[in-house]
Every structure is written in C-alpha cells, then in structure tokens.
Amino acid sequence: MKKSFIHQQQEISFVKNTFTQYLIDKLDIVEVQGPILSRVGDGMQDNLSGVENPVRVNVFQIPDETYEVVHSLAKWKRHTLARFGFNEGEGLFVHMKALRPDEDSLDQIHSVYVDQWDWEKVIPDGRRNLAYLKETVEKVYKAIRLTELAVEARFDIDAVLPKKITFIHTEDLVEQYPDLTPKEREDVIAKEYGAVFLIGIGGILPDGKPHDGRAPDYDDWTSESENGYHGLNGDIIVWNESLGHAFELSSMGIRVDEDALKRQVEITGDQDRLKLEWHKSLLNGLFPLTIGGGIGQSRMAMFLLRKKHIGEVESSVWPDQVRKDFDNIL
Numbered sequence: 001m002k003k004s005f006i007h008q009q010q011e012i013s014f015v016k017n018t019f020t021q022y023l024i025d026k027l028d029i030v031e032v033q034g035p036i037l038s039r040v041g042d043g044m045q046d047n048l049s050g051v052e053n054p055v056r057v058n059v060f061q062i063p064d065e066t067y068e069v070v071h072s073l074a075k076w077k078r079h080t081l082a083r084f085g086f087n088e089g090e091g092l093f094v095h096m097k098a099l100r101p102d103e104d105s106l107d108q109i110h111s112v113y114v115d116q117w118d119w120e121k122v123i124p125d126g127r128r129n130l131a132y133l134k135e136t137v138e139k140v141y142k143a144i145r146l147t148e149l150a151v152e153a154r155f156d157i158d159a160v161l162p163k164k165i166t167f168i169h170t171e172d173l174v175e176q177y178p179d180l181t182p183k184e185r186e187d188v189i190a191k192e193y194g195a196v197f198l199i200g201i202g203g204i205l206p207d208g209k210p211h212d213g214r215a216p217d218y219d220d221w222t223s224e225s226e227n228g229y230h231g232l233n234g235d236i237i238v239w240n241e242s243l244g245h246a247f248e249l250s251s252m253g254i255r256v257d258e259d260a261l262k263r264q265v266e267i268t269g270d271q272d273r274l275k276l277e278w279h280k281s282l283l284n285g286l287f288p289l290t291i292g293g294g295i296g297q298s299r300m301a302m303f304l305l306r307k308k309h310i311g312e313v314e315s316s317v318w319p320d321q322v323r324k325d326f327d328n329i330l
Contacts, residue, residue, distance in 0.1 A: 008328065011155060012313050015301040018150045020095075020117070022143035023295070027091060027136070029119055034076065034094030037067040043276030044079065046072040046215065055099050069099045072294055074218040075278055077120035078255060082287045091121030096294070106318060108243065108309045109299065113316040120292030123254070128289050130199070130225040133232055133254055134167060136291055137197045140250060141165040141236060144300070151304045161238065162194040169229050170200040170211040182211045183246070190239040190246035200231025201251070202264075216264035217273055218292075219253035223260055236295075242306050249300060252293020258283050 024031070037057060038045040045054065045068055054068035070076070073096050080092065096118035103110050123132060145161050152159040168189060170182075177185045189196050202214030202221030212235075214221050219233035233253020240247035256264060261282060265271050273279050281287060301313040311318055311329040323329050 004328075008312070008330075011151075011305050012301050014154060015147060015151060015304050016297055019143060019147040019295075019300060022146050023093065023117055023119070023140070026139040026143045027093075027119060027121065028089070029091040029093050029121060032080070032092045032094055034073050034096055034118065036070060036097060038070050038076070040066040040068055041276070043217075043273060043278030044075050045070065046074045046218070053102050055101060070096070071098055071100055072096060072114070072116065073118045074215070074292070074294075077118060077292055078218075078287050078290050079278065079281070081120060081122055081290060082281075086122050086288070088122050088124045088288075091119060091290075091292075093117050093119035095297070106322070109247070109302075111298070111310050111314060111316045113298075113314060115297040115314065116294040117297060118292075118294050120290050123289045123291055128232075128254055128257070130232060133199075133234075133291065134197075137167075137234070137236065137252070138165065140252070140293075140295065141195065141197075144236075144249065147300070148304050155305075157304070157306060160194070160241065165195045165197055165236070166193040167197050167199060168193075169225070170198055170231070170234075171205055171229050173198070174205045174207050174211070178207060182209075185211075186237055186246035190237050193239075195236070195238045197234050197236055199225060199234040200229060201234055201253075203230050216256075216268040216270055217261055217279065218255055219251075220256045220260040220264075221253070222263050222267070223254075238303065240303060242308050247299070247303055248296075249303065250293055250295040252295075253291065255290045255292060256282070257289060258285070 054071060057067045059067060073094055096116045098114040099112060100114055101112050103112055148159045148161050151157050173185045177188060201212050202210055204210055221231045221233050223232050225231055235248050236250040237246050237248050265273055298310050298314040302310050307313055309326045315330040
C-alpha cells in the first residue's frame with residue numbers, strides 16, 4: 001500500500017516538475033508568487049461564467065475589507081505585468097490554487113479544488129492577432145508533448161499525442177455537425193485528430209448559441225480572427241482514450257483591449273463592471289496588451305498518467321460514492 005502510494009506521488013510530481021520546466025523554456029516566462037485571496041470590489045476576481053459563488057473570507061486585522069478565494073488569476077496577472085513594468089514578449093506564470101465550490105458536477109474530471117499553471121505574456125507590438133495566438137498555442141502544445149515523451153521514457157506509458165496540433169474554428173465545427181451538442185462535437189473532432197485547438201469560445205455561433213461560456217472581461221471572443229470568423233481565444237483539447245471522450249487541458253487567448261471589453265460587457269449585460277477599479281485601469285490604457293491562459297495541473301497529470309479520475313492525482317473532497325467507485329482516490 002505504501003509503495004504504491006509513493007509511486008503514485010512520484011508520477012504526479014514528475015509530470016508537474018517536467019512540464020513546468022518545458023513551459024518556462026517554450027514561452028520564456030518567469031515563475032512568480034500569486035495570491036489565494038482577492039479583495040472584493042476591485043474587479044480583480046475572475047467571475048468565470050458569472051454565476052459561481054466564491055468562498056468569502058473576513059480577515060480579522062483588516063475589518064473594513066472582504067476577501068474571496070480566487071477562481072483564477074486571469075486579471076491579477078495582467079495587473080501584475082503592468083505594475084512591475086514587464087516589456088513586450090516578457091511574461092510570468094503562477095502555480096495557481098483555487099476553490100470553485102459551485103462546480104455543478106463532481107465527476108471524473110471536475111473538482112472543487114483547482115490547480116493550474118496560470119500564465120500571461122505581454123504581446124509584441126503589432127502582433128495582437130490570430131497568427132500570434134496560434135504561434136503561442138504551438139509552443140504550449142510542444143511543452144505538453146515533450147512532457148508526454150518524458151513520461152513515456154520514465155514510466156513506460158505509451159505516448160499518444162500527435163506531433164502537431166490541429167486548429168479548428170468553432171464556427172466551422174457547428175456547420176459540420178449542426179445536430180450535435182458542443183461536447184459531442186468536441187468528442188468527434190478530438191478523436192479524429194488527437195489534439196485540437198478550438199478557436200472562438202464565448203461568442204454566439206450560427207446556431208444561435210456559444211460553444212461554451214467565457215467571461216466578457218479577459219479573453220477576446222468578439223474581434224474578427226479570419227475568414228469573417230470571430231474570436232481570438234480557444235481551448236486545447238485532446239482525445240482521452242481512458243475516458244472515451246474529449247479532454248480539455250487548457251483555456252487561453254488574447255485578452256480584451258478597450259474596445260473588446262466594452263463590446264463584450266454590452267453583450268453579456270455586465271456594463272456595471274466598467275465602474276470597477278481593474279476595468280477602469282484597462283479603459284484608461286494602464287495595462288499592456290497581453291495573451292494568457294490556464295493549464296490544468298491535475299488534468300495534465302491525469303491525462304499523461306492515464307488515470308480515470310482526477311481524484312487519483314489531487315487531494316480534494318468527494319461524495320462517499322466516488323471513493324467507493326475508484327480505489328486510488330487520494
């Protein structure tokens with residue numbers, strides 16, 4: 001029992017440590033320390049889809065403020081790049097830990113506890129476009145694939161990812177498979193190609209619905225990308241044979257500029273956010289143009305180690321039935 005537990009932990013640590021180094025190398029970013037709490041009212045918290053309730057914390061020595069456990073560091077990273085004067089092409093990442101207690105399903109891939117490589121870079125002048133997004137996606141994917149090859153060499157787990165990632169726009173996908181749900185489309189395309197980057201998450205598609213929800217104030221999902229399509233963001237999705245369906249590893253994108261922010265909060269009805277400190281700073285030109293995203297740490301370990309439940313690679317809280325159904329829940 002002890003030996004198998006130790007081996008399990010060694011596998012997890014190897015995946016996380018190896019990918020961290022490849023991510024640093026491919027994106028040329030530095031590790032920084034990030035917060036676990038976000039001050040209520042300044043606009044820095046990631047609102048996700050806008051309906052999740054964060055965990056609130058009162059700090060005894062700061063009685064006039066209320067804080068929330070972060071959902072992610074999407075806005076904090078951009079603020080930090082501006083605060084410390086990062087130049088074009090420079091960036092940072094954080095080993096982010098968060099709580100999302102309103103997760104609507106505690107299943108094999110969803111947990112209350114969230115851990116990510118949360119990264120952000122300042123976009124070089126003139127490169128706020130789809131070509132730069134794709135170039136960055138390819139670098140992230142290269143880090144993923146090199147980590148998989150290292151896992152194969154270390155633990156004799158066969159590598160399965162294709163050498164190249166395939167780019168597909170969600171507008172193409174809905175036209176190809178109009179009778180399928182978004183998740184069913186992901187299954188079809190991920191199984192066909194092995195690894196895809198779905199461009200354009202958040203905007204309304206030809207069927208009148210978005211492929212998936214995205215907050216209006218970090219990713220740009222309304223600017224024109226190419227061929228009349230819209231969206232400068234997307235998800236890295238791979239085919240997970242252990243689960244028999246598509247598996248999201250990363251959400252990322254070019255961040256909103258002043259125009260995209262105003263346009264998107266108008267669409268979602270979140271104009272009140274423009275009164276918040278973070279949003280006013282963006283509208284006043286105090287933040288650099290950036291690209292960034294989150295890469296799931298436990299999801300990465302789960303996929304590369306061919307685990308069937310995310311609880312096999314992270315310690316979280318689960319209903320009793322989950323612990324009965326899966327032997328190796330931590």
